[in-house]
Amino acid sequence: VDYQALTDQQVVELARAGRDSAFRELIGRYQRPVFSLIYRMVRDRERAEDLAQDTFIKVLNALDRYDPRYKFSSWIFKIAHNTTLDLLRRKEIDTLSIDGSPHAGTAAEQEASSLTPVSGTENPEQYAENRELGGQIEAAIARLRPEYRTAIVLCHIEGRPYDEIADIMAVPLGTVKTYIHRARNELKRELEHLRI
């Protein structure tokens, strides 16, 4: 099967028919966006991996309840958002550095808890500069309220339209606009010293 030519809905149909490779295709399509959203919410690699894994298992085991007339992406992001919010409500999650967990006792632990971005076509100087700027922006995002964080990540990083974000977060469209407006202004204040 040439999965590249198939829509999410068609891949879901194949998965429902019991095709193992269709499940793997859905994981391949969404593991990065879902993991990125969750990681930006919890700022901890290990927790993000566990939550992303939970999200995929919940979604893939409930495919028979998914209505293929609607966007698969909205559904999986919604489950990811809810799963992550549940954890954030249950536990006090620290704001972590992009360079690794502050709980890391050794350099190896810090290395293990840090993340390397997927893209990387820059030269070493550009890479270092972008990494520093990216780190400042990531840190500013991490200081936002969880609702603002989800909204800003889905809008500006994942490029989802407002109405889809409203569906994912289960809030009215007007609330999403307010979240994004406030989040942008907080980010602008936080990043003022960088003059970006």
Added chain:
Amino acid sequence: VTDGTNHPQPETLEMFAGGELPGADGAVVESHLLGCGRCRGEVEEWRHIFHSLAALPAYAPAAGFADRVMAGVRIPHPWHVQVRAWAGAALPRLVPSTPSGWAAVAALLIIPALVGAIFLVWLLSHPQLTAEGLLAFTADRSAAAVGAAFSGALHWLMTTDLVARLLGIGAEIVDLRGVAGVGALMASMGAAVALSLWILYTNLVRTPTREATYVSYSI
């Protein structure tokens, strides 16, 4: 759109920078920006922020993520997939591997076919029997069998406890309430039919207006 000093509101500039301002309002802001360095700077600042956000990298989970997920996934096996799997496993065992095995299979297949063919030739060679007559006889007997089965099923249904109880309730209503009872009975049946039709309509015909209503998020 503008504040008291004829500059656009900060929110308007933010929306303009994000390409979210509708046509006419966007054109007003655009013409203002031509002559206002302060607002132009504000829009540029917003655009830098939006660009920096969009340029943030994606993160990937550790290697082996798909395998760990798949370990927790129950892959459904519809009946046709299971039958195919069973056939795929069983058929190779049924295929003979020796000449005597093939001979036995050939005998098993040929003998009944031969006996059947001889019987058919004998039937058709009989002076009183024709192909049309045989077909008519078969059709007549099949229709009688189907009719008997249908009649038996109906008889079984009418003698079940549930139907008997329902008929009893109907008779009681008619006895106790007379014409009004019959009317009430008919009205409730009509309401039940209307409700069923509405459920069918909403599920099969009507286009939903909001995605969340129809996607099962209750996990």
